Every structure is written in structure tokens, then in C-alpha cells.
Amino acid sequence: MSERRVTMRDVAAASGVSQATVGFVLNNTPTQTISAPTRERVLRAAKELGYVVDGIARAMREGSSRIVVLNIDASLEGNYSRSYISGLDDELAKNDHILVVKHGHPTKQSTTQLQHMVAPRGVIDFAANYSSGRELADGGWTDGLAAHTAVQVGHLVDHGHTRLAMALPEDATRFARVRLEFARQAAERLDLPPLAPLVLPHPDAGGVEALREFLLEAPVTAIAGFNDEMALRVLKCAESLGLRVPEELAVIGYDATEYAALSSPGLTTVHIDADAHGRRSARAILGLDASDLVAAPALVVVRDSV
Amino acid sequence: MSERRVTMRDVAAASGVSQATVGFVLNNTPTQTISAPTRERVLRAAKELGYVVDGIARAMREGSSRIVVLNIDASLEGNYSRSYISGLDDELAKNDHILVVKHGHPTKQSTTQLQHMVAPRGVIDFAANYSSGRELADGGWTDGLAAHTAVQVGHLVDHGHTRLAMALPEDATRFARVRLEFARQAAERLDLPPLAPLVLPHPDAGGVEALREFLLEAPVTAIAGFNDEMALRVLKCAESLGLRVPEELAVIGYDATEYAALSSPGLTTVHIDADAHGRRSARAILGLDASDLVAAPALVVVRDSV
């Protein structure tokens, strides 16, 4: 049943060359010339025997495995991260690497453990990667977080709103703070009054009160959610307060989750296809050129809430 | 900057023994006796030098790495999978293994690639693992999918409903079909009329019509969602049809996502803590006893929809 794994030695024996030659052919090593017939024989034998390189042995020799680790926090799960992961995974696969996802924010301990256990070729921290301005410096990647946030804010402004807020969760991550900052900058560029942060607890945990008090102090007409969940919280709380949406309060989400279509009123939100971004990250890790990859622009999915 | 990695040989040299002895001490190999002082010296040297075992080399030697792969489909993301992953991850970490998550349904190709690249100690297919009856045979794990589904159905029945349906997505996975089957069995055990499947497209894509037609043909009074998203779809479509919830139609979700609290009316749903299940899977993979692990029972989160 469980046949022994096929090694380079088997391929070498089958094609009548040394094991080193097999290596040269299979990796087509540029420093080594191999005659066409030999190459042919080796390739054929490899295929016939069903030879597959042993990643572990290769990793041992090369010093690191062809694995890339992505650290992602649960709070960032959504449409964006899904398309990002999909692009990243696909691009890595194309280059003979594989993607592996670690959920939850990693501790120092788990990180070093991972480091020693799998010796990954690279580690991507999703939040850091997305929020950093590094993309801008990196050959014209202008469609990062700042641009996406600007699209969200811009949609509110296009509908006549000038006094805006952004709704954030109570345990705001660094990522949330970065988004808030970008939203502020976007508002400033459009000569609006300062954009206020609204820390909105869950509706079951004082969210309704929090929204009421916030609106008394800062009478905004539109609220941008940190993500769809926050926007939906606003919607729910607004309903409890008897506020009509969008007439009395406009709300826009971010990341176009499936749930945005299922509220009433339906939530207008921003859809971002991060496939290209994922591919770009892959190329960056592998040290390849990525200038042919262009990002799809952020798209506003218009529903009823603004 | 980048110091060379500390190997067993370094530890051996530092403690004045052979490399093999270091191995025996570190893995406290039962077939080998080591004197207390020597053991002490080796342990100390290892600690001082900051020795960490090289997972790659170990994997090479042992034939497989101490990595466990979890395959999970995006449609199963939610509270359940999160707690499952968390329990699984934690339990594996305790036993010096690490968890790695592959998203999307794996192709045969990507599976074998993974197999050869990381040579995992085990692969868990989340959907199969959750839906199979294997848990039942496995020493009394009675709180699997069938039980959870029965809780969902039971809640509707407790509220006087007898004519039930389950809402499923159009591209019903095997997992969805299993859940439907369990719901049917639960209804049958309670002597209810047969539970009908409702294939409900997205509200923007004919869902409203589908619900109207379904209710004409099969006048049910309560609908159980395959997951929260499907339940929220029902809610949205019911609203479009002018149906009052829960008076004219009761709806219950499954998996208690954050979004269940944010609809109006708030969605009643089933919360399942799968931490113990995750731990159980970990033990199963590692061949350890898991009889001390008991599952938290499924809990109905009561809101306004039923």
C-alpha cells in the first residue's frame, strides 16, 4: 500500500546518470550545462516514477522551507482578506511556494516556535502590511488603505455630507487607529470639519446610549464604519433611537461582507478586490518584480443607507 | 547580526559530551539511561546557548513534520470554526505541534503539494470532521452536529412550531446536506411533518420570489437557517414580503456570528463552543486519550426572531 517515496536516487538509477545530474536537470541549474538527450531521459524517468521533490529535505539543505506564513487577526476577516489570501496563495503556488495562515495575533513564543518548526521563507503580518505606506514607495501601489478609506469618505461627501464620524470598536487595534487617521486626512483634504471617532459598543452593551450621547455632542450627519460590522451596529442603534436612515443619518460600511446586503436598510459599503495586493505581497516576499500588477480600484456598493 | 543557529553539536561541545547524549537528554529517550549530573550539564548548556530544536531536521529524520493541517471552507467560517480552531491550536501547541490552516476547498493537486512540501503529521478536513458520526463512536462524544442541529430545531418546537423548513444556499455543500438530514431526523423524532428544504438565493437575486413561492407551496411557520447568513437572508426576504417576524414567520440562525445581533429583529441563533471539539481533534491526531474532554452544550441565544 504505502510504497516508499521516490527519491532522486531512484530517478538517477532509472535514467542511468548520477543523482547530481538529476538535481541539475530538475532545478535547471544555470551554472551547469546538460545535453538535451540526457535532460530528456531524466525528465522522462522523473515523470514515469512520479518523482516529487521532498520539501523537508530541500528545506534542510536550503536553510528554509518554501512556506510563507500569513498572520491574520480575526477582526480583519472579511471580503478583503479573502481576496488578499486568494491572490497571495495563488501567486505563491505559481512560484512553487505554499501559503499557510496563522490566526489570532501571534505571541512572541508562538512566532519563534513557528520560526524553528517550519523555517518559513517569509512571514507576512496582514494588518501591518495593509496599513503601512510601504506600498506607496513600492513602485506606484497607490491603492492602499489610504485610498480605500478616501473612497469611503468620498462617497459620503458626494452625497452632501460634511460632518462625519468613523465608528470604531472599543478594543480598537492599531489597524483601526490607522484607518481613523487616514479618514481624518481624507476629510482634511476635502476641507471638512474634523472627522470625529465614535467608539461604539455592542448594541446589547450600551451602544444605543453611546450613539445618542455622541450625536448630541457632535451632530454628524454621516458615519463611516471601520468595517461592515461597525456600520451595522450603527444601523441597529440608529433604529433603536428612531433615527431614519439615510435621511437623518447616513451610514457606510467597509469591506462588503455578505451581511451588508441583509440589513434593512441595506448597507452601502466599499468593495475592495485585494487579489492584486496579495499577488504583490507574494512577489515582494519572493524578491520578484511586481510592476505588472495593478490593483482594481475600490468600488462603492450602493444600497439604501447613504 | 544573524548568528548561526545553535545545534545539538554546539550543546554537546559546551557540555563536554557527545551529540548523541544531548539527543538522549533532550528527548529523554526511555531506552537510554543518563546520569543525573550529565543530564543537568546538558540541560544547562542547552538553556544557556538558547538551543531550539530544528523542526526541519527533525521532520527529515522522523519522516513527517510536527505540523497539522486544517482544511476549512470559507462557508464554514464563523463562531464555531473560530472556537474549534482556537481549541485545536492550543491543544496542539501543548503537545509541541503546530496548526496550520488551509482555506478554500483543497484540490487534489494542492493537497499532494502540501503533503510533499510540509509532510504534515495529520490533515483535518473540518467539514468532514464535524459532520461525521465518528465522534459518537469515539467514546461518548454526543454533542456533535446532530445534537447541535436538534437544539436548533428543538427551540422552534418549544415555541409551538410544527411545520418547519431549513434554509440552504444554492450551492449547497455536502456539509449543508448533512445538516439538512440531521434536521429532518430531529423533526421525525419529534413526530413533526417532514421538514422541507428551502433553497434561498440572495435577496438581490430572486430570494424574495423564492421565499414567496416556497411559502405558498409549503406553509411553514418557522425556518431554521443553515447558518446565520441564511437566516438573515430569510429575515430580509420576509421583510420585503411584509411578513411580521416572529408572528407570521419565526426564524432561527446557527453559529451566533456577530451579525446575528445586528439585524432587526435581532436574530435568535444557536451558539456552540467548539473548543473541546478542537482539543478532541488534536488528541485524536496525536493518538492521545481524550476522555477527559467534555463538550459545552449548544446554547440558544434568544433574541426577537422566534
Place this chain on the structure above:
DNA sequence: CGGAATCACTAGATCGTGCAAGTAGTCGGC
């Protein structure tokens, strides 16, 4: 036509761990 250069390969070291087999040294029993 002889030496150098090039070609097409091969032998073998290497990565770090785990473990089988071997080997001193000590102890006990007869």
C-alpha cells in the same frame, strides 16, 4: 600538434536530528 578551454558529467560533503550498534568501565556472583 600541444596546451588550454569547454563540455557533460560524477563523487561526495553538507544540512541537524534521532537512533542502532558498539565500547569502556563497574559491579556482582560463584
Place this chain on the structure above:
DNA sequence: GCCGACTACTTGCACGATCTAGTGATTCCG
């Protein structure tokens, strides 16, 4: 005092791929 058993180690190989340092054969050039 000698054999066997036991303790406490050491030597060295295996895992499979990569890659350096050769090696014999052919080609090239003056």
C-alpha cells in the same frame, strides 16, 4: 579471578536534496 550483566556513554549512519570540487573527454587555437 572470570564471566555476565548493567551503566553510561560514544561512534557513526540515515534521511533526501543541493552544490562544490573535481574528472575524463572533446574541441579550439596558434
